[in-house]
Amino acid sequence: MLLVQKRHSVLPGFGLSLGYTVFYLTLLLFIPLGALFLKTSTLSWNAFWVTVTDPRVVAAYQLSFTTAFVAASINAVFGLLVAWVLVRYTFPGKKVFDAAVDLPFALPTAVAGISLTAVLAPNGWIGQFLDPLGIKTVFTPLGIIIALTFIGLPFVVRTVQPVLEDLDKDVEEAAASLGASRWATFRRVILPAIFPSLLTGFALSFARALGEYGSIVFISGNMPFKTEVVPLLIMTKLEQYDYTGATAIAIVMLVFSFLLLFLINILQRWSGTRTVR
C-alpha cells in the first residue's frame, strides 16, 4: 500500500484526502476487482485453460485484436490529418468541426451503434452506395472496424493536437532555409516531434476499441467465429449463466488491458502529454 511519508507541507487535509481516496478506491475498485480474481482462483487451471483456448473464444480474441488494430491504425492516419488541419489551417466552421471531434466521447455508444447501423444498412445513406459494389458492412468485421474507428477518433486528435500547437515554428523555418522541402521537413522535423503523442493516441484508441461493446453490438450481428468480439462473447456467456466461463475470458482481457495501460503510461511520460508543461 501507499507509504505515508509526506514532504513537510503547511497545507491541511493530507490525512483526510489520502484516507478518503484510499477508502473510495477500496470500496469501488479493489473489492470488486478482488472478487473477480477470487472467482478466477476457484477455477482449476485445467478448466481455465480449456475455456480460454476454446476455438470460439480464440476466434473472438483474434477478431477483437484485428479489428481494434485496424481501427486504431485508420485513426492514427486520419486523426493526425484532422489534428494537422485544425491546428495549421483556417477555414469556415473550424470551431464547429473542432468541437465535433469530441462527439464520440459525448454520444452514448448505444446511440452510435444504432445510428451507424442505420447509415450503413443496404438501404441506408451510405449503405445504398456500397451495396451495389458488393461491399457489406452490417453484420461483417468491416462494420465493426467502422464502429471502432468512430469511437477511437478523438483519442488520436486530442493527444496530437496540443503537441502540434506547441511545436516551435522556428525549427521548421530553419529546415526550410537550409533547403529542406516541405515534405522532408514534415518527415524529418515535425513527425519525430509528434510521434510519441501519435503513438499514445494509437494505444489509447486501441485499448478503447478492444473493450468496446455498445457501438458494436448492433452492427456486428454477433455471429460466433465471424463477428463475435470478446465483450460480446462475455455477454453471451453471462446470459447463459456461465459465470466461470465469462470470468475466465474477462481475466485474459483484463491482463491485456493492464499491459496496455502500463504501456500507455510509459508512452505518456515519454511524450509529456500527460502533465501540463
Place this chain on the structure above:
Amino acid sequence: MTPIDIPTSRPKTPDAVTEPPVVRYLLTGVALSFLGLFLLLPLAAVFVEAFSGGIGVYLDAIRNPDTLAAVRLTLVAAGVSIVLNTIFGIGAAWLIAKFDFPGKSLLITLIDLPFTVSPVISGLIFVLLFGAQGLLGPWLSDAGIRIVFAVPGIVLATVFVTFPFVARELIPLMQEQGTDEEEAAVVLGAGPWKTFWRVTLPNIKWGLLYGVILCNARAMGEFGAVSVVSGHIRGVTNTLPLHIEILYNEYNFAASFAVASLLTLLAVATLVVKSLVERSAARRLTPVTQNTTS
C-alpha cells in the same frame, strides 16, 4: 552527415512553413470529408430516423411510461455518480496535486483504470460480487437485499465507470497551479475550509464544471456495464440506453431513434457547454500560457 544543397533563391518565410494552396485545400477537404462522413452523418441520421414515423410517433415514444421510467432511472444514476465522483475527484486531486508521497503515480494509474477496463467487465465485477452466485450473494439474499438486477447495481456500475472524470480534469489543473496561493492563505491564518472555498475553488471552477459535464454525459450514456447488471426489467431497471436497445431489438426503430435523439441532444449540449467552458478557461489562462510558450 549528408551534404545539404543551399538554394540560390532564399525561400520567403511565410511560404516556407506552410504547404502550397493545392495541398492545403486537399488536406482540409479530406479531413473534413472524413469528419462529415464518420461524425456528422450518423448524428444527422439519428434525428432523421427519429422523425421517420412522423411527429406523432416521436411524441408517443417519448411520452411512453417505460421511457419516462427510464429517464427517471438515468437521472438518478447520473445524479448519484456526479455527487459521489465530484467529492472523490476534489479529494483525490487535492491529495495528488498538493502533496508529495510515494505511490503517487500508482494512484494516478489506478484512478485511470475504468477507462481501460471494458464496460462489460466493469459490470461483470459487480455481478461476481453481489450476484446470486457471487461472493456476497448468499448473505445478501438472506438479508433480502437486491443489488444486481436492481437499481443499486445500476447506480454502482455507473459510479464505477465515471469515477475518473472529475479527478482527471482536476489533477493536471491543480498540479499546474501549484501550492503557493493556498500556502499564502494558510500562513495568513485562513482555516482549511476557508482556504478551499476562497482560494482553491475559484481557481478550479472551470475544470470542475468540465469534469462534471463529462461525468454526466458518460453516466447518462453508459451502456455495457449497466447492461450486465440490469437484467433488463422494463420500467424498473431500464436506463435510457437500455431502453433504446429493447425498442431496437423489437424492430420499433422510429421509437428507438426517438429515445436516442434525447441522448443525442444531451451529447450536443455537452459539446456546446464544453467548448464554452474551454473558451472561458482559455481566456482566463491566456496571460499565463503566453508567458510560458512564447
